[in-house]
Amino acid sequence: MQKINPFHLAFPVDDLDKARHFYGTVLGCAEGRSSPQWIDFDFFGHQIVTHLVSEKVIQHHNPVDSHQVPVPHFGxxxxxxxxxxxxxxxxxxxxxFVIAPYIRFQGQVGEQATMFFLDPAGNALEFKAFQDIGQLFAK
Structure with a gap:
């Protein structure tokens, strides 16, 4: 398996102070560089950047395993x-939580723990885990 390198993701927020509290305090992400318009965070070894914008995020949903999964999302x-x-x-x-922590696809290929929630700007985040990481891309 190829080593996975850290990714970089930039996304909109409408209040940098709320973003700083949520990502820094609630999620425990270390803050990196910042300006009056953006903040970098160490997001579990990946770089995310919250950029100040005036619009709210528009959410859509797709059905997955009897739940309405918010789109777009990242995690x-x-x-x-x-x-x-x-x-x-x-x-x-x-x-x-938009979708509280639970086991998705229980007893099936791709079984995983998952949860979804929104940041203060309405960006959807998904965190997941596999007891068998080999199931990550299993069909």
Whole structure:
């Protein structure tokens, strides 16, 4: 398997102070460089940049495993134990889930733990984990 390199993602937020609190304090992402218009964060080893814009994010949904998955969304695949610890941290912080943590495709190819929630600007995030990481791209 090829080594996966960190990705870079830039996305809109409508309030940098709320973004700084949510990504830095609630999610625990270290802050990198910033300006009055953007903030870099270390998002589980990947670089994300929150850019200040005036519009709200428009959400759509697609059905997946009896849930309405928000589109667009972004996130990362975590280790199984890290996912569950992180989910408990989010619950304790009062994060409102779009799709609460559960096991998707239970007993099927691609079985995974997953959860979805929104940042303060309405950007959808998905975190997932596999007991068998070989199921990540399984058909």
């Amino acid at each position: 990362v695949v975590l280790d199984w134990d890290v996912f569950h610890t992180f989910a408990e941290r989010l619950k304790a912080a009062g994060v409102a």
